[in-house]
Amino acid sequence: MESQRNVSEFILLGLSHDQNMQIFCFVLFLFCYAALLVGNLLILVSIRCSPLFHQPMYYFLSHLSTLDICYTSSVTPKLIADLLVERKAISYGNCMLQVFAMHFFGMIEVLILTVMAFDRYAAICKPLHYLLIMNRTRCNLLVLAAWAGGAVHSFPQFCMVIRLPFCGPNEIDHYFCDIFPLLKVACTDTYITGVLMVVNSGMVTLVTFVVLFFSYVIILFTLRNHSAEGRRKALSTCGSHITVIVLFFGPSIFAYLRPPTNFPEDKVFALFYTIIAPMFNPLIYTLRNSEMKNSMRKFWCQT
Helix, strand or coil: CCCHHCCEEECCCCCCCCCHHHHHHHHHHHHHHHHHHHHHHHHHHHHCCCCHHHHHHHHHHHHHHHHHHHHHCCCCHHHHHCCCCCCCCHHHHHHHHHHHHHHHHHHHHHHHHHHHHHHHHCCCCCCCHHHHHHHHHHHHHHHHHHHHHHHHHHHHHHHHCCCCCCCCCCCCCCCCCCHHHHHCCCCCCHHHHHHHHHHHHHHHHHHHHHHHHHHHHHHHHHHHCCCCCHHHHHHHHHHHHHHHHHHHHHHHHHHCCCCCCCCCCCHHHHHHHHHHHHHHHHHHHHHCCCCHHHHHHHHHCCC
16 A cells, blocks of 8 residues: 555546647537536436426436436546646546546446336336336335445445555556556556456446347337337337447447457547447437427426
8 A cells, every 4th residue: 555655646648649639629528518417407407397207217317317417527527627738637536536436427327227228128018017116116226226236336446446556657548547547557466456347347337238138129029019109109218228328338348348458449439438428318318209308398498
C-alpha cells in the first residue's frame, strides 16, 4: 500500500492529440451529454408524473433513465473538460472513484436491462398471470437486487485495483480510468488480477447477453400465437429493448472479454457504452412507443 503514494495523480492521454479534433470532440460530446441529460430527465419526469409509473415496464424504464444519467456522469463531464486543457490530470482518489462508479452503475444497468427482459417475457408469455408475477413488491425487490448485484460486482474489483502499487509511469492511454489501462501502469505482476477482472466483467457481461438473447428468442417464438395487432405492439417494444442491448453489450463484451491488454480501438468502443448508447436510449424508447409519446404529450401540454 505504501508504494501507491508514489503516484498522486494519473495523466490521461485522451482521445486525440490533434487540437482541431479535440475542439470538434468537445462540441460533439457536449451536445451528446446535454441531449442525454434532457432526454433521460424528460422520460423520468414524464413517467413519474403519469399513471405509467404504476406499470412495471415504465417503472423499470424510469430506473434505467436514472442509471443512464449516473453512469454517463461518472465519465463524460471529465472527458469534456479535458478536451479544453493540454494536461489531462486526474488525482489518484478520483481515478479510483471513477473506476468504482463506472462498474457499479454499469452493472446495475446491465441487471435492470435483464429485469426488463424478464418483464417482457412475463407480459407476452404469461399474460394471464402477468399482474400477479410483476406486482409492485416484486418489482421493488428486483430493482433492489439489481443495486445489490452492482455492489457485489464492483466492490471486489475496486478492492483489487486499490491494492495495486503504482510507482510510475503514471500515463493512462485512455480518456477515463478503467481497469485494464490501470493494470498496464501498475508496477507488479497483474496477470492473476487481469484474469479475475476478465471473469468478473467479461464473463458476466457475456453470460447476461446470452441469457437476454435466448429470452427474446423465446418471446419472439411465442408471438406467433398472438394476433397481428398484438404482434405489432410487442415487436415494437421488444425491438426497442433489443436495440439498446446490442448497443450496450456489443462494445462492452469487446472491451472486457479478452486478455487484459490495450488496443487502439478501445477508446472508440468505450464511447458506445459510456456516451452513445445512453444518449440514444430516450430516443429508442420514445419514438417506438406510442404509450410513452402520448403520456409525454399529455403531461407537457398540461404544464
